[in-house]
Amino acid sequence: MSFQNPVFIPGPTNMPEVIRKACDMPTIDHRSPSFAQMFRPAAAGVREVLGMSPTAGEVLILPATGTGGWEAAITNTLSPGDRVLAARHGMFSQRWIDLCRRHGLDVQVIEAPWGEGCPVQAMGEALAADREHRIRAVLATHNETATGVLSDIAGLRRAMDGAAHPALLMVDGVSSIGSVPFEMVSWGVDIAVAGSQKGFMLPAGLAILGLSPRAVKAMEGANLRRAYFDLRDMLNSYSGGGYPFTPPVGLINGLAVSIEMLKAEGLENVYARHHRIAEGVRRAIAAWGLRPCAARPALYSNTVTAVVAPEGFNGTDVVTLAASKYGVAFGVGLGEVAGKVFRIGHLGSLTDVMMLSGLATAEMCMADLGWPVAPGSGVAAAQEYYRSTALEEQRVAA
Amino acid sequence: MSFQNPVFIPGPTNMPEVIRKACDMPTIDHRSPSFAQMFRPAAAGVREVLGMSPTAGEVLILPATGTGGWEAAITNTLSPGDRVLAARHGMFSQRWIDLCRRHGLDVQVIEAPWGEGCPVQAMGEALAADREHRIRAVLATHNETATGVLSDIAGLRRAMDGAAHPALLMVDGVSSIGSVPFEMVSWGVDIAVAGSQKGFMLPAGLAILGLSPRAVKAMEGANLRRAYFDLRDMLNSYSGGGYPFTPPVGLINGLAVSIEMLKAEGLENVYARHHRIAEGVRRAIAAWGLRPCAARPALYSNTVTAVVAPEGFNGTDVVTLAASKYGVAFGVGLGEVAGKVFRIGHLGSLTDVMMLSGLATAEMCMADLGWPVAPGSGVAAAQEYYRSTALEEQRVAA
Amino acid sequence: MSFQNPVFIPGPTNMPEVIRKACDMPTIDHRSPSFAQMFRPAAAGVREVLGMSPTAGEVLILPATGTGGWEAAITNTLSPGDRVLAARHGMFSQRWIDLCRRHGLDVQVIEAPWGEGCPVQAMGEALAADREHRIRAVLATHNETATGVLSDIAGLRRAMDGAAHPALLMVDGVSSIGSVPFEMVSWGVDIAVAGSQKGFMLPAGLAILGLSPRAVKAMEGANLRRAYFDLRDMLNSYSGGGYPFTPPVGLINGLAVSIEMLKAEGLENVYARHHRIAEGVRRAIAAWGLRPCAARPALYSNTVTAVVAPEGFNGTDVVTLAASKYGVAFGVGLGEVAGKVFRIGHLGSLTDVMMLSGLATAEMCMADLGWPVAPGSGVAAAQEYYRSTALEEQRVAA
């Protein structure tokens, strides 16, 4: 492995030096005060990134991946047979539905085309129709990593409020949080699920959850089986500065440093940087004569773009060739859009200059494969955009 | 944090340079062949460490701690209401019982004093009494980290065979595997659970499971709820060289290197080294006029020793003082032996010289606290033992 | 510092992960056999990279920069007032001349325009004119880093032989060795000087010298003052596996790993990779309508290209803007070509994809500064070249 070129997968993302060094830590006693000294600022910082209150609700950091975070969200707040409402419009919304079913929940699925966002209106109608309030939770995928679609969580909350429905709102923000605005309090999100390996720029290994006071309260009556993911044990242990089992100390130290980096850059600037990098990618795609999988600009994700292959071409070929010929990693299409798209991840620690190398590579691959794309066109369009939007002194993630 | 002194907690253990560097890896595409190239030798090596067949059964490596490994073991092979037989003789055997109960299993508990090993005879009697074979699994804790007691798993298997009982044998080897002999096949173990942060000398973050063919078969009919820990998904993904979710790539690379180190030293030499380091500790304890919590020499663990405090003294004080005055970490007593013992971890990447610094520190603390211990006595006894057993060219874990 | 974008300075070069990790070493006793075990393969490997005999002559590795290497070369083989013949056609040939004069040598300088190579014919004539053989050494700069010019050392040797002149041939290969072919034996080079921070991909800190048997012999009668750089002390210490003072152990370990990497890739492949990356840069420059400072294709360096700014524009502005607006480092023009050029380093650990990001950046800067350059043109030309020359499975420096 040469580790020379950046990766352009939609996570895990390229890791900054200082975060790698923070994670690479000698062994300490995780029951010592030293551990609490790194855990507390990490947890406090997560509140800011999630748009939580500084004090209300709880933040939980679990040794698991985002999938474990989903499991923790539902098993700690729901009971067997509970109904949940969920939209399916991509691979990750699909997987969460599947996970709920395995845990014995009754999932009411609203279908939407892949490339669309969470169907807020249809969700609202389903909630309004649920007069008995049998639906206990609404599940939404903020950023569908499979299609590069960002959904309107604030709108979903409005639909819930419009239906005066008391269900909990649970949001998968694994590939959005830390890269685009996320506002738990103002959007009325009850549980937000994030992972370490996307906007936080860490290795995989941490599921990060934010719980509203209502979600914390819901833990009392929840009867789904849980032990490793029992958040009550976690909260009990946190109060003593520790964990109910051995925590991944290095990752938590890395999270504390990630938070420092995000705050030093300024969350608004982090989001603006993601937008700028993403917009350059979209300019390139347009110059190539191609289009994103996301159905409308309002749905465009600033963390990942799924590029639709022209008729007669296979998106996966770009990914395979980029890896074998140029040593560059892009993402393949998944599920319904397998072969129909290839995905460019543009989140985390990334500069315009790094992104140009990714676009140049995609362009070379498409040309190699005979796609009807003018060589140089995409790079030139992105260059034009980046030139006109660069700050003289860039505020880059260190 | 100064990171100057080694830790003497019973895990996470001191990490060798090469393992730290293997874990500290830039981001790669976990769906690329590069990942499979590090995963496969890691999994193959785990078979050797567990004493498995090179081909029969399965090895699973989960992004979780050992506790998650326990959960995976039971939820993948058992169904609600199933009876399991378990002994309780320390904190970790206790925790596994509690986890089973949270998952709705019917746990038949055999009590034994803390300081004793798994009560093999009583377990055999309970199995013999179970004529209808309602007991579906027998749970044993190979090394009770709380008391420093190593149990006789081969004996437990003989007891099961003596009772001609078909239950699965599940063994928690978190604090033994990789440091003392473990023989899945010859002991007839069906599921072995290990963690990355003990004998494998890695950070916490991986639960490592070995499954016998019988255990794999048991997955078919098991009805306990599981999703994140569903081993069927894992095995499906493995066949394609991947994971059902983002794996902790650096830890798996580190595991591959850990295996290389253990094999380069030779497993027999690794075990002999652990015995030698541990025996030096025991010589020191005897010279202090103290005794291990483990009831008999046959039960002495080579990975951790719980030292019983003299009447009128509190073991926790040693741990607290060692941390605050000398910057050295030992383990406190847990559960029933809280305050009654302090624990010295002596597993993983450790030399006689490092161990002497730990013994010297414990000795200083006991003297500071007025324990009736002759200063220098323990170190001198350990020195004597280490001198007489050192190889001219030590084969140390690099 | 963000450390996100590669550097495109002509050294120090981007460092591969494995080299960084080899250099980052805990303290060992440099008088122990462990040190000899890393030093010997490093020294042996240097022989291969320099094109030396496996046994004849000597390799010396000094804790200094390349400049220290020059000083060691002359002070160990020459005496006060000795005449040396040197060409001046760039900043580094100029600096070596200056260094000789400070040490009291009589330097006969042959001037050549900056952008030209070593004036082999004029040098030959000067040697032929030196009937009394007062010239004791001929100094040549293999790769003029200031102008991006590679000189013909084999030709210079032929000129020396044509004049039947016995002078020593000393070659500064700091920015060529390890990146382009270098053949001490077949070119008849007596002293070659390299540095750690260019083709060897290490941090600065090592001067690396190869000495022919004749150069070793010349040490006997040399009277220039030397102590720190006295190679006789070094050779005495080497025979015992050590150094006359504390060696930079990590850098020497890194050099051993660098050698392993170069040999694993294959020196021929390393050179081919440098040519390919460099040729892509030259295609881009041509597409921009610009030209290299090097006067003719035969002189083009595969490690650095100095790009001549169009009339009325200042090359330094590109460097300044690239740093401030895009966070990318190029090299400024030095000495006579200050302001007239900017320099693109393309040596060491570099891929086509990384190079494209450098070209894209230069292009953006030139456009920002109003240079008459068609945006996208250079990148497109380089893409075209890289596409047509890429191996399906690239042999990249890991």
Added chain:
Amino acid sequence: MSFQNPVFIPGPTNMPEVIRKACDMPTIDHRSPSFAQMFRPAAAGVREVLGMSPTAGEVLILPATGTGGWEAAITNTLSPGDRVLAARHGMFSQRWIDLCRRHGLDVQVIEAPWGEGCPVQAMGEALAADREHRIRAVLATHNETATGVLSDIAGLRRAMDGAAHPALLMVDGVSSIGSVPFEMVSWGVDIAVAGSQKGFMLPAGLAILGLSPRAVKAMEGANLRRAYFDLRDMLNSYSGGGYPFTPPVGLINGLAVSIEMLKAEGLENVYARHHRIAEGVRRAIAAWGLRPCAARPALYSNTVTAVVAPEGFNGTDVVTLAASKYGVAFGVGLGEVAGKVFRIGHLGSLTDVMMLSGLATAEMCMADLGWPVAPGSGVAAAQEYYRSTALEEQRVAA
């Protein structure tokens, strides 16, 4: 190499994590402002450690070892044939004398027994006798690393002043600076020479010089040949934020962090820590019935102790056995005391607990070799001392 045990050589010293990580830096452009931002605080911090004025005089940081620092000191301030006065009482004072002679200086040597300090009175007499002030510089070795002797530099200055002699005072502080008090201004030192690999806890590779205003002035008329070590070039380049050649960026970044660490601990506390660790070693030696090579307590070095072997035993055997049997590095005797002593380095990043492991190892080796030493005696004596002098919350070098 196992890298498990600390080293107890008198340098290079054990490196703290944060310093290793500071040195392990990706490539930056050393001509960029980023470099100046790490260089300036490093240079400013060196002033504090050397006891210089914040503004008068100059600090120079050279890519070389301490030996290179000596060479820079003399070649920049003296001229061929100049007389210097130097004492010889150990290997390093001897080497400096030799270096001066190689550079053509006329060295007037005052002999003193190895184990004695700089013979201040005899030096004063020689200076007083030098009525014509032919002596241009007085050379002193602050800490003789070979014998573990700290000399009285303030006393030497008084002797110079007593003789009203205008010679420059040059002091080798390589193994003292950063570990014991050093006061350039109040001692009237004109040039102090330090190295990176001792009290600064860095890898070898930097020579660090402090020059008084008088020393700076002396550079004007100095005629010894110099180029690589020409401090005028350095000072010229510094004024532009750079170096006359490629600087070792990572080491300089590490030096900046080293300074931060030393200041965070507080120089007084650093010195007190060195004294405490050293005194524990001396207590152990006394308990063994042995004695330091240093002739009197007033000469005892807090950075290294040379332990005199009993009659009929060879000190080198301890070093050899410690390395082969226990994997621990001590220092052998050098020069006149070769075989007569072994050396324990106790400087840099070291805790009492680490030191105890070194003492325990030395004790085991001596017992193995049949030295008349009571096993455990030295450790017990050191434990006693460390216990009684430990701060509850230690201020340890991180």
